[in-house]
Amino acid sequence: MPLSDFLSMSKSGGYSEEAEDDDGVIAISVPTGEGPITVTLSRRQFTHLLAAAGLTAMLPETALASEALPEAVVRSxxxxxxxxxxxxxxAHQNGHRLLDPRSHIVSLRHTLRxxxxxxxxxxxxxxxxxxxVQGEYAEHLSWLYRECGDIAxxxxxxxxxxxxxxEGGDTSMAAYMMVRKASLALDAGDSTTAVELATAVGSASWTVxxxxxxxxxxxxxRGHALDGTVAAAQLDEATELITGGRSEGDPAYLRFFAADFADVQRATCYVDAGIPSRAVxxxxxxxxxxxVSNHRDRAVHLVRLGAAHAADRVPDAAAFAALGSLSEARRVSSEHVLAELAQLDAxxxxxxxTQPQVRQFHEALTETRVT
Incomplete structure (x- = not known):
């Protein structure tokens, strides 16, 4: 399939949907020695506080990795x-776990304007x-909407x-969006589209x-694994490139792909291809x-571990891992992980x-969906 078939071009600079209301507030629960207190901020105040690394002081258990913006520019x-x-x-990316995804979405879209x-x-x-820069913001918004479960x-x-x-000449980001769509195809169980998209990235005339x-x-x-084949050579090549192919000029968003990512993809391939014990x-x-602070990653790893135990016919271990994943997914408001948990629950x-641990997980997940 030609590379151009995977690229959707927009003729306008406008956004792909209506912007959310900027007049709302963000409520943050802050732990104190006397118990939690709730602090409310306007969207703009939240942006300023995040940029100034002020949330680090409010939430000492989780520190933002980026440095504060210069004080002179924090006002607007x-x-x-x-x-x-x-x-x-x-700052938004490294602090994504501090608030629910939709709070970040509204703040980022305000900054885009x-x-x-x-x-x-x-x-x-x-x-x-x-x-x-707007392309980079749009990429992160795409990821956040995935976390919200809003795939459209x-x-x-x-x-x-x-x-x-x-439009800005960033062909790496354009290629990355093809990878994003390959990931969405995998989520939907569409192995053909996933393989086509992933292969197109490698055959692009751009420097990737x-x-x-x-x-x-x-x-x-992973696309091949959905069809029952463990592509060991491709997994080995992926690990080598991800762990040893870095350079100072790499786009910032690639910092989130490291050895752990490669290992989890390999484990997922083992589960999909019917070799769950290796994945466990x-x-x-x-x-x-x-x-301790990596709540979302723990949620993802645990739901995949639960799926591996289920495929290996160890239901109690699967349900126990699923309960742990559910706790972490609630904490970071990840609808994407909750969707995987729903599949595991089914x-x-x-x-x-009739397994007690399975019933406990099912009831906990049902309660989460209701509330």
Whole structure:
């Protein structure tokens, strides 16, 4: 399939859907010695506090990885440079677990409109750079919508990211959006589309960063695993590229793809291809080595571990892992993980409906869905 078939271009600079209301507030529960207190912030106040790393002080258990923006520019996000906007985006990315995804979405879309205003009076070079920045924001919005379980919006923002990236000359981001769509195809069990998209990344005439090519190879292998084949050579190549193909010029978003990602993709391939015992060993190791603050990653690893135990016909272990994943998924408001848990619940309740641990997980998941 030609590369152009996978790229959705937009003829306008507008957004792919109506913007949310900016007048709402964000409520943050802050732990104290006397118990939690609730702090409310406007959307703009939240953006400023996040940019200034102020949430680190409020929530000491979770620190933002990025440095604070200069104090002089924290008063308003309008009028920042491309580097400043990227730094603000990094703060959102590294602090994604601090708030539910929709709170980040509203703040990021507000900043996108600020960038639009800056571009209106800027020169050609600045407009081009800011268009690239907008592509990076759209990419993260696509991921956040996936976390919300809103796949239609996830796809629309992936298309918007592609359009802005190509307009700004960022072919790596455009290729990355093809990888994003390959991931969505895998979620839907569409092995053919996933393999086509992943293969297209490798055959692109653009220069694709080795790490990104490694991610594409991992997703290609997962597509084959859905058809019952463990593509060991592709998985090995993916691991080598992801762990050893980094350079200083890599796009910032590739920092989230490391050895743990490659290992989890390999484990997922083993489950999909019917070799779950190998996956259990990998995933147990990954869960025990995660930092305490990595709630979303733990949720993902545990639901995959639960699926591996279920495929290996160990229902109590599967349900126990699923309960742990459910606790973490609630904490980070990940509808994406909850959807995987629902699939696991369907498997467990169909095969082992009378197992006490299975019933406990089913009741806990049902309560979560109701509330």
């Amino acid at each position: 996000t309008a009028g920042l440079s491309g580097a400043d906007y990227r730094q603000l985006l990094a 600020d960038i639009d205003h800056v571009r209106e009076g800027a020169g050609t070079a600045t407009r081009r750079d800011l268009r690239q 919006s996830c796809r629309r923002w992936a298309d918007q990211a592609t359009a802005w990236a190509l 960063p080795p790490v990104l090519y490694g991610v594409a190879k991992a997703y290609e292998a 060993t990998i995933l147990q190791s990954k869960v025990t080595s995660l930092p 498997t467990l309740t169909a095969r082992w409906p």
